[in-house]
Amino acid sequence: xIAMQGFQMDLVSEHRLSQMSPVEKVRFIIDEVKSGKILxxxxxxxxxxxxxxxxxTMTLIEPDGFSGIEMESYPSEMDTSxxxxxxxxxxxxxxxxxxxxxxxxxxxxxDRNMISALISTNK
Amino acid sequence: MGxxxxxxxxxxxxxxxxxxKQNARIGIYGPPNAGKTTLANRILRDWTGDAMGSVSxxxxxTRRARRREGVTINTNGSSITLDIIDTxxxxxxxxxxxxxxxxxxxxxxxxxxxxxxxxxxxxxxWLENLDGVILVMDATEDPFTQVNVTVIGNMExxxxxxxxxxxxxxxxxxxxxxxxxxxPQHPMVxxxxxxxxxxxxxxxxxxxxxx
Numbered sequence: 001x002i003a004m005q006g007f008q009m010d011l012v013s014e015h016r017l018s019q020m021s022p023v024e025k026v027r028f029i030i031d032e033v034k035s036g037k038i039l040x041x042x043x044x045x046x047x048x049x050x051x052x053x054x055x056x057t058m059t060l061i062e063p064d065g066f067s068g069i070e071m072e073s074y075p076s077e078m079d080t081s082x083x084x085x086x087x088x089x090x091x092x093x094x095x096x097x098x099x100x101x102x103x104x105x106x107x108x109x110x111d112r113n114m115i116s117a118l119i120s121t122n123k
Numbered sequence: 124m125g126x127x128x129x130x131x132x133x134x135x136x137x138x139x140x141x142x143x144k145q146n147a148r149i150g151i152y153g154p155p156n157a158g159k160t161t162l163a164n165r166i167l168r169d170w171t172g173d174a175m176g177s178v179s180x181x182x183x184x185t186r187r188a189r190r191r192e193g194v195t196i197n198t199n200g201s202s203i204t205l206d207i208i209d210t211x212x213x214x215x216x217x218x219x220x221x222x223x224x225x226x227x228x229x230x231x232x233x234x235x236x237x238x239x240x241x242x243x244x245x246x247x248x249w250l251e252n253l254d255g256v257i258l259v260m261d262a263t264e265d266p267f268t269q270v271n272v273t274v275i276g277n278m279e280x281x282x283x284x285x286x287x288x289x290x291x292x293x294x295x296x297x298x299x300x301x302x303x304x305x306x307p308q309h310p311m312v313x314x315x316x317x318x319x320x321x322x323x324x325x326x327x328x329x330x331x332x333x334x
Contacts, residue, residue, distance in 0.1 A: 046276075046280065047273060047275075047276030047277040047279070047280045048277065048280060050269075050272075050273045050276065050277075051247050051250055051273060051277055052247075054213065054214075054215055054243065054247055054273065055243075055244050055247045055248070057215060057216075058217070058240040058241070058243045058244045058247075059240070059244065061216075061217055061236070061240050063219050063233045063236065063237075067216050067217065067218040068214070068215050068216025068217055068218070069215050069216060070215065070216065071215050071269045072269055073269065073272055074272075075267070075272050075275065075276070075305075075306070076272075076276050076279065078279075078308075092276065092279055092280055094276075102215070102216035102218070103218075109265075110265065110267040110268075111267055111305075112267070112305065
């Protein structure tokens with residue numbers, strides 16, 4: 001039997017992430033990405049969480065080791081629903097986000113509604 | 124200068140002194156090599172006769188945030204005084220090998236990479252202490268970078284003013300319209316910070332957005 005080789009890609013539902021605090025989300029993502037996984041987050045992260053993720057990533061970069069993450073999310077959209085307008089709070093709608101190790105995931109092209117990425121099996 | 128303008132300015136200064144009003148803190152953000160420090164230098168040279176920092180073609184030349192307080196900009200008869208913060212280029216990855224490709228030795232590359240990571244952390248922390256952002260994009264590059272998306276998202280989430288600068292329009296391959304199409308919900312001005320092209324329009328927009 002030939003062993004299958006490749007990378008692991010986890011598709012993380014909105015529900016799964018919504019059960020975590022912002023700190024837990026960032027820790028979860030960093031741990032998974034450092035172990036070599038590619039994550040696809042159904043609803044992405046809030047802009048503040050993205051900034052926290054960048055910050056924590058920087059603290060973990062090591063020469064000849066972890067060089068950071070590749071993260072690509074669609075630009076967030078304003079919530080124009082009736083409820084969103086009434087609440088007037090947190091009216092940003094986050095969208096799908098792909099995150100992986102910088103040495104394995106490379107964005108080829110991205111626009112408002114399309115992300116094209118290359119995943120390398122060679123580190 | 125007109126009597127009324129002079130009176131307004133003196134009254135504004137007096138008001139600030141009496142109530143200790145802080146100047147608006149405006150951060151200059153963007154990916155590495157977008158021209159942030161070149162723009163900061165342009166602003167300071169035009170209005171203070173000074174400069175903010177050194178520039179180079181090697182990414183992460185600016186690795187510490189620099190603040191200049193009380194920069195007064197006069198445009199179209201109005202005047203604004205800002206604290207300008209030039210931040211290190213934001214990135215999600217930093218590999219010291221990229222500095223070695225620019226001709227640095229290994230030790231120097233590793234040191235620069237370490238300083239660059241600290242600079243990114245500093246830039247992220249500053250995001251929470253600003254009143255507005257000038258987001259500098261290289262008009263010859265794809266505008267949909269994660270750095271741009273994250274900075275814009277943070278400003279929108281905080282409901283803070285943002286001015287997008289499509290820089291490097293002196294280069295033939297520049298396409299500021301691509302940036303405008305990418306983020307149509309925010310004001311944008313096309314400039315060459317290096318050559319000063321369209322810089323008056325930039326100052327007018329600056330006063331409009333942050334005044």
